[in-house]
Amino acid sequence: MKxxxxxxxxxxxxxxxxxxxxVALACSLPFIYVVAVSFTSPAQVAQGGIILFPKEWSLSxxxxxxxxxxxxxxxxxxxxxxxxxxxxxxxxxxxxxxxLAKRHLRGRRTIMMGVxxxxxxxxxxxxxxxxxxxxxxxxxxxxxMIPTAISAFNLIVLKNFFQQIPDGLEDSxxxxxxxxxxxxxxxVLPLSLPAMATFGLFYAVGHWNQFFNAILYINDNTKWxxxxxxxxxxxxxxxxxxxxxxxxxxxxxxxxRMAVIVFATLPILVVYPFLQKHFAKGAMLGSxxx
Amino acid sequence: MxxxxxxxxxxxxxxxxxxxxxIAYFIIFKYVPMYGITMAFQDYQPYLGFFDSPxxxxxxxxxxxxxxxxxxxxxxxxxxxxYNLIFFFPLPIVLALMLNEVxxxxxxxxxxxxxxxxxxxxxVVVVGIFYMLFTTENGLINEFLFQLxxxxxxxxxxxxxxxxxxxxxxxxxxxxxxTIIFLAALAGVDLQLYEAARMDGAGRWRQLWHIxxxxxxxxxxxxxxxxxxxxxxxxxEQIFLMLNPTTRDVGEVFDTYVYVKGLTQAQYSYSAAVGxxxxxxxxxxxxxxxxxxxxxxxxxxx
Numbered sequence: 001m002k003x004x005x006x007x008x009x010x011x012x013x014x015x016x017x018x019x020x021x022x023v024a025l026a027c028s029l030p031f032i033y034v035v036a037v038s039f040t041s042p043a044q045v046a047q048g049g050i051i052l053f054p055k056e057w058s059l060s061x062x063x064x065x066x067x068x069x070x071x072x073x074x075x076x077x078x079x080x081x082x083x084x085x086x087x088x089x090x091x092x093x094x095x096x097x098x099x100l101a102k103r104h105l106r107g108r109r110t111i112m113m114g115v116x117x118x119x120x121x122x123x124x125x126x127x128x129x130x131x132x133x134x135x136x137x138x139x140x141x142x143x144x145m146i147p148t149a150i151s152a153f154n155l156i157v158l159k160n161f162f163q164q165i166p167d168g169l170e171d172s173x174x175x176x177x178x179x180x181x182x183x184x185x186x187x188v189l190p191l192s193l194p195a196m197a198t199f200g201l202f203y204a205v206g207h208w209n210q211f212f213n214a215i216l217y218i219n220d221n222t223k224w225x226x227x228x229x230x231x232x233x234x235x236x237x238x239x240x241x242x243x244x245x246x247x248x249x250x251x252x253x254x255x256x257r258m259a260v261i262v263f264a265t266l267p268i269l270v271v272y273p274f275l276q277k278h279f280a281k282g283a284m285l286g287s288x289x290x
Numbered sequence: 291m292x293x294x295x296x297x298x299x300x301x302x303x304x305x306x307x308x309x310x311x312x313i314a315y316f317i318i319f320k321y322v323p324m325y326g327i328t329m330a331f332q333d334y335q336p337y338l339g340f341f342d343s344p345x346x347x348x349x350x351x352x353x354x355x356x357x358x359x360x361x362x363x364x365x366x367x368x369x370x371x372x373y374n375l376i377f378f379f380p381l382p383i384v385l386a387l388m389l390n391e392v393x394x395x396x397x398x399x400x401x402x403x404x405x406x407x408x409x410x411x412x413x414v415v416v417v418g419i420f421y422m423l424f425t426t427e428n429g430l431i432n433e434f435l436f437q438l439x440x441x442x443x444x445x446x447x448x449x450x451x452x453x454x455x456x457x458x459x460x461x462x463x464x465x466x467x468x469t470i471i472f473l474a475a476l477a478g479v480d481l482q483l484y485e486a487a488r489m490d491g492a493g494r495w496r497q498l499w500h501i502x503x504x505x506x507x508x509x510x511x512x513x514x515x516x517x518x519x520x521x522x523x524x525x526x527e528q529i530f531l532m533l534n535p536t537t538r539d540v541g542e543v544f545d546t547y548v549y550v551k552g553l554t555q556a557q558y559s560y561s562a563a564v565g566x567x568x569x570x571x572x573x574x575x576x577x578x579x580x581x582x583x584x585x586x587x588x589x590x591x592x
Contacts, residue, residue, distance in 0.1 A: 019388065020392065024404040027405045096313075102305060111313065123320070123324045123325075125552065127325075127329060127340075131318065180304035209415075216553065227415075230415065234421060235418055237421075268410045269407070269410075272407065
């Protein structure tokens with residue numbers, strides 16, 4: 001868009017761009033602060049003051065974290081439910097979305113209505129809890145993966161996406177002797193890789209950030225995902241991780257807390273730049289009504 | 291006729307086979323709990339289950355509506371929702387409009403990348419960071435305040451600050467992400483309209499008012515409906531994490547109350563009744579907001 005270079009226009013741009021810079025910094029500086037403090041020596045933190053770049057570097061917080069079993073175990077739990085859970089999500093969602101994309105399928109409308117209704121009304125916390133309990137999923141990691149296997153919203157978006165794939169491609173595969181499952185696996189899914197990557201990311205972030213279901217369904221603290229442990233350490237500010245006390249002379253509780261936050265956020269921040277291009281598109285895909 | 295149905299079913303057998311796990315999922319984890327709502331009308335005994343527990347009618351509802359807590363929960367939920375509507379809802383629109391005015395695509399992408407990040411971190415991390423920043427013990431903000439004014443503010447314990455903190459967190463986490471849908475709508479505006487407006491002598495404010503805003507009007511309406519429909523959902527995880535004994539009076543909402551009564555105090559039927567009340571009000575809100583939108587000539591959500 002070419003605009004006239006009047007003083008008013010330039011002023012507008014300068015003000016607009018500076019305001020945006022302020023917003024961008026407000027969104028990112030807290031993370032920089034957290035990372036910086038986590039790498040700062042206990043002595044400097046004890047002095048107080050504002051730290052955006054450590055003057056005295058120290059890995060003591062991380063050394064401490066890695067020395068505890070609890071944190072590494074929680075990390076493994078989170079990695080496990082993220083990988084396996086996301087796989088389950090993608091398989092369940094695409095298996096259901098594909099048949100629903102076929103206009104000739106009998107009962108399709110009824111099933112769609114059934115799915116839509118779950119977006120408007122639900123049984124609520126307590127009845128759902130009892131269903132999960134009755135299935136003996138409580139205190140297992142399955143309780144964090146199976147009850148959230150399909151998101152109705154993602155299902156509908158994926159169904160609309162599948163509908164856009166030209167029928168001709170699928171017909172020719174069928175003539176070559178593929179059944180519907182074969183068509184999905186060999187033709188449709190490879191064509192939908194960007195969409196699958198986007199949904200995969202959204203589901204994976206959901207699993208990684210999963211906190212409340214774990215509080216509900218899991219009492220056994222050896223099966224806690226990282227977010228639950230994070231709450232114990234940072235928000236409830238319990239002075240210990242597992243069996244070891246934080247309030248050791250050598251260590252600063254503040255740096256430990258910051259380091260745990262970094263640890264619980266790192267995987268997302270590492271993956272984020274690679275997927276940013278895709279997810280913006282994917283989110284728009286979802287925003288188009290269908 | 292019957293033969294035709296059979297033929298279709300047989301032809302599509304693979305498709306039905308593929309549907310089976312998904313349908314089973316929705317029945318077990320969505321529809322069985324809906325049936326399970328019956329427990330709100332029972333004195334639910336876990337060993338008897340949804341089917342055999344004794345029926346008690348509206349006992350739990352009567353108790354709930356009679357409790358002073360009811361109005362506290364109602365007020366807290368409504369005020370938080372209102373705060374979110376007034377302070378949070380317009381901001382992604384404003385931010386999207388500002389981003390839309392940026393001419394350097396590099397700078398635009400730079401800002402977008404940074405403002406999206408908070409959306410991807412968990413509520414535990416967001417609340418954790420806020421704790422670190424706002425606590426009176428060496429919190430960055432309080433250190434700053436102390437150097438300026440010599441005083442500290444107990445942002446996290448003071449009930450006066452609770453709602454502001456909740457809204458600030460929501461804004462921080464989601465304002466950037468919220469722009470995506472408006473940017474998508476803005477991307478669809480015909481550039482010739484701006485050209486024509488400039489020919490007619492419209493400045494940037496005029497263009498904004500007469501072209502850009504009308505272009506995203508229907509998106510704004512749809513999102514407003516969605517928000518009204520979820521009026522009672524005040525971000526359960528966030529509030530759960532932010533609540534502490536000193537802020538309970540202003541912060542306890544229907545969702546957290548259901549959790550506390552149901553799962554920590556084992557009053558299953560009572561809290562299921564509270565949950566049902568909330569769900570029904572929510573459903574009524576969605577349906578009426580949608581109806582309203584259609585009355586005003588907008589598309590509605592469904």
